[in-house]
Amino acid sequence: MAAQKTDAGRFFEDYRLAQVIEHAVPRTVSGGERALYHALYPARHALYSSDEFARGCGLPASPLDDLAGFHLVFGKSVPDISINAVANLGYAEGRFLRPVTPGDTLRATSEVIGLKQNSNGRTGVVWVRTRGLDQNGDCVMEFVRWVMVRKRDEDAPAPETVVPDLAHAVAASDLPLPEGLDFSTYDFTAAGEPHRFDDYEVGEKIDHVDGVTVEEAEHMLATRLWQNTAKVHFDASSRPDGRRLIYGGHVISMARALSFNGLANAQMIVALNGGSHANPCFAGTTIRAWSEVLDKAPTDRPGVGALRLRLVATSGGEAFALRDEDGKYLPHVLLDLDYWALVPV
């Protein structure tokens, strides 16, 4: 029997607390995704570039960039979570539990962990914990994100408000550390910079100097590669101004790649503490980046320390300027991301 075949996606009243949504379209990755990541971003972290370097750090081979796995898992959640979202409000409690390597097949699930209708009655906030699972059903990464979603029917009753209690940052003691990781014979020459754990101070800021002007074709190639289906990234007619909105994750990956210059040894991302897409980004923008060291912690893996870093992407403006006097992000700030990375001690 014929019925409406296309899916308009979920609206606010379609979410239930503790509901688990299995996202569609599992994906097997290969060296192709890895090569494309290098074509799309100026990615140079040696662990993700060279099998030999990765083996020297105790891993079986060079994994796919951590953010590539993140984008794939995030992309799978889009049709179920954010297709009707008005705004992507934040991230928390992101943990990268094991590196993704060519041959892995990723799927994703999201659990609704919070709901709060807005006072206007027309929208609500949905909190989900999204998990990426591999071909064995093991969780390779998880993160919380929350989005503002439209209601289909403004008269639908408001759910009980539940706002999850989220960690301000993943605790150093909770950082997932890849099995076998060992930086005790780390090759600083091959990695490109001499700076180690002890060379970074909490509060230190680094201007990553380089800039990349982004094109429509590039951000669409990237966003499609992650099977992210949000219309606004692809359809120039979906916004009144005829512009395509660049996927926030494209800005994250671009900024992280630019941060090589000064943070070449911040090899692995193991936790995502939080993040805001402060202002939208469009083709033609020259993306720049700066970082701030927020915290430091030792780990129990040989030669491995952890840096908590703020990564800020900008479209220009003064280096290290983040907010105005009222605490609002400055107009040239595109991204304010908070993550933990592993570095040699």
Next chain:
Amino acid sequence: MAAQKTDAGRFFEDYRLAQVIEHAVPRTVSGGERALYHALYPARHALYSSDEFARGCGLPASPLDDLAGFHLVFGKSVPDISINAVANLGYAEGRFLRPVTPGDTLRATSEVIGLKQNSNGRTGVVWVRTRGLDQNGDCVMEFVRWVMVRKRDEDAPAPETVVPDLAHAVAASDLPLPEGLDFSTYDFTAAGEPHRFDDYEVGEKIDHVDGVTVEEAEHMLATRLWQNTAKVHFDASSRPDGRRLIYGGHVISMARALSFNGLANAQMIVALNGGSHANPCFAGTTIRAWSEVLDKAPTDRPGVGALRLRLVATSGGEAFALRDEDGKYLPHVLLDLDYWALVPV
């Protein structure tokens, strides 16, 4: 001895009935072509995305998208068949005999099966049956296409007119069904939609809703990837208006990928019954798509049915509008394709 080294390609009088042309440049495919297909098109059909899903359907691994194989074989035929073509007139009797997987090496041959000089004496129509062969010489796909080709010398004698008798559509009983294919434990959740064979009715039309605005860089990357050498796609100076014509196959793949939304379970393309590139497509166009169910048929593979589908790509306009009162394609129609796909029953 020096002689003219570049080849101007064949003209109408260079073709002979029953002539078999072996096309140059065999090509080995890998996960790289697969990843690029996902970057170039919003492709989400699970069978082509996940090795696990493909294995659940009885295949050894996830194949390359059927259309990627088609583009590769088509591309090889361009220098010999359509480099001097005035128009790409049609397709028929396309059959996808086995899925193409990373590691396969494809080459192509074309057999001339029809010739008809036009009454103007300056051009003629050439019909060829093009076959894609793998490293073992086995045919992986075949299709008929016909093109209008210029004569080099208008005074060359006209060949005897032979117009091949082509099937209006591949008969359901002639559909090639991949060895081992089994949809009896098909995972609808992973595939993304619940609709099965019985949910589709002949005559039903589906608006696929999404749109993608295409860029010069993208269609050139795609067309080059298939080693298609037609100048008009690459050289902005080859047309008086300074625009590059987008390869018709780029529109086919874009429309097919967009059709996921409503036809997520139309997993495998097994036959191409016909197709017209109704109007040219240029960069800046926002491509949309709709489908119509033309026919249905059971198959003898477990859990597998076949849908005959019309896939229409447009640059906008009213949904489901195809032709004007005179039977001519409306100006916003880019493609009218007729194919068979396999779906779970």
Next chain:
Amino acid sequence: MAAQKTDAGRFFEDYRLAQVIEHAVPRTVSGGERALYHALYPARHALYSSDEFARGCGLPASPLDDLAGFHLVFGKSVPDISINAVANLGYAEGRFLRPVTPGDTLRATSEVIGLKQNSNGRTGVVWVRTRGLDQNGDCVMEFVRWVMVRKRDEDAPAPETVVPDLAHAVAASDLPLPEGLDFSTYDFTAAGEPHRFDDYEVGEKIDHVDGVTVEEAEHMLATRLWQNTAKVHFDASSRPDGRRLIYGGHVISMARALSFNGLANAQMIVALNGGSHANPCFAGTTIRAWSEVLDKAPTDRPGVGALRLRLVATSGGEAFALRDEDGKYLPHVLLDLDYWALVPV
């Protein structure tokens, strides 16, 4: 301890004769890089397209395009050699010692072999011999290049002038010939053209006919893929005119791919005798190419001869026009490259 973390790169006074610089960020290549090369350039040489064809020529599998390896090695040297370069002055003595195949990990070193301060006291010329090494430490390619580099401090003392004695061209007897290479059963049909060693005459010129209009997104994808970090290719704000300069290697690869039409059997590049980037190239340019046969030589591999070729890339202009009356490159000449390729006899 916090210190300046980003590296401004070396200036002229930082180079010492006989200094060996190990470049950072080793890179493992896969089928992904191979597929991207085919998407970025109209590459059709059969040996680099088909495993079957390569095996028919005595190689274990189809290698990565020789120029892809060259770009990767070149790219690694950029942060240490040319990040502060005013001009890329030339190449010499390039030898491709063995084909690069998926799975190889490349790293690079450069040895300073010449230094000469310019009379203005503000810049100097640095000559380096750059080597690409594989995972076993074996040299896969080497080439000399020289660049004009700024001084950090104009008062720094000038080094002793040493100008290396470079071969005008790699001697035919010094050409590296891949182990096992055998063209005695070469498949001219699969390769795409019938022309063999004896069909080319010294002095013969070939107009490759085709043209490709280049886009910003494409040259940036390519240049990033090779991890080349030179700002001018990516940052539209780095030049007063707001344009991005296209990496010279992108022009080399585009011209070499275009040369298929007339030189389809000039399969392997084994030596780079010299090269000049005669004029800068920007997005929007339609690149064309022509070649001239400079020399011919037999080799001791079965069925294999060598052609020394001039490859000229242009942005238009008259075919075969290279220099004006004063010997200066004409404004439409982009590249003048001199290389040895292997062809079937």
